[in-house]
Amino acid sequence: MSRPGFLLSAWPWRSAAYLLTGAVTGAVALVGMVTAAAVCGALALVLVGLPLLVMVALGGIPVAWVERRRLRLIARDPVSGRHRVPAAPGLWAWLTTRLREQATWRELGYTLLFAALLWPVDALAITVALFFPLSMAAAPLLMATVGDGHEAKVLKQWTVTTWPAAFAVAVLGLLLTGLGAYALGVTAGARAGLTRLLIASREGELGARVVELARSRVRLVDAFEAERRRIERDLHDGAQQRLVALTMALGLARLDAPPGPLADQLAKAHEEAGKALAELRELIRGVHPKVLTDYGLQAAVADAADRCVVPVDVDLALPGRPPQAVESAAYFVVCEALANVARHSGAGRARVSGGHRGGRLVLEVHDDGRGGADPSAGSGLTGLADRVSVLDGRLALTSPPGGPTLLRVEFPCELTRAADPCA
Secondary structure, three states, X not given: OOOHHHOOOOHHHHHHHHHHHHHHHHHHHHHHHHHHXXXXXXXXXXXXXHHHHHHHHXXXXXXXXXXXXXXXXXXXXXXXXXXXXXXXXXXXXXXXXXXXXXXXXHHHHHHHHHHHHXXXXXXHHHHHHHHHHHHHHOHHHHHHHOOOOOOEEEOOOEEXXXXXXXXXXXXXXXXXXXXXXXXXXXXXXXXXXXXXXXXXXXXXXXXXXXXXXXXXXXXXXXXXXXXXXXHHHHHHHHHHXXXXXXXXXXXXXXXXXXXXXHHHHHHXXXXXXXXXXXHHHHHHHHHOXXXXXXXXXXXXXXXXXXXXXXXXXXXXXOOEEOOHHHHHHHHHHHHXXXXXXXXXXOOOOEEEEEEEEOOEEEEEEEEOOOOOOOHHHOOOHHHHHHHHHHOOOEEEEEOOOOOOEEEEEEEEOOXXXXXXXXX
């Protein structure tokens, strides 16, 4: 409303429409509530009206439904008002669920307040801020039509008999219309705020926010995984290929060079290039291993087990491939667990097992080490647990002193496509 273009925008008319429909809806609600209460009171003498009182108690539900849709005239954000779903089908289950809900009684209270007090406020605001100024602005028109060019009644209170006076009243009416537009905006905003406070479902709005946060976290994870794959692809197809070519060139130069200081320097350079290539391959594997992208989780876990310094048995059977985010998170959980086994456990053997059952991907990493693993001691499991939780998964660690240690992770997912055969 503080913007200069407010008067030229649609908001004054939307505010007027909100208040005008509020006056009409409130009057209808008042007539309906009074009629229903009178009928129920009269029929209560023969015990027929008592069940109808339940319908009066539920009368706030349709009124609140209308109010939530009227709020769209001036509120940018939708208002949530979802009721609980009955536990069983049928009218009785629906009635008992509604009568036990706090939202039903809050909507009934708003309906009584709306029918008794709020709609007259809407009507008064429309009359004073819009109809009165427009009536004054129409003084010349009234004088030319109804008054035959001789006189015009302004607000049915005083008579204008000259054209200069009629135009002066019209100019004053236009000025008051502009001020009334701001008054309508303020009144409609206050009314909408009160309505939202009384009938908006706090649980529904909180649930909607939680859902949006969960979706945003999933989008961030997907974007992060896509970026990891892009970096892995760029390193694999770019820097790694250049290092391979450099290593081969140095090897050929080393073979052609005669014995002496130059051959020694070429040999040293060839060796350093080989080390750099090995480190780059390890880096690529840590960013996002190509075997995971090409062959899936089962092959990637087997590759990680082969590279572990502790002997690892793998018993993982997947008839398909999980979503990419789940597949990547599960792989890095296994890699971190095997790294911890190699560094801290003192185990002689480890085992990775799991599969997909009951709509969940389950992985377990077991070792026969000394146990006593503490996630808060910088083992990296805390970060993995956060990553697992983003995907609605669960990570559990059992590691009593003396061992053994068992890490279990679960992801709710479905296998989306057939697993590629391992080479």
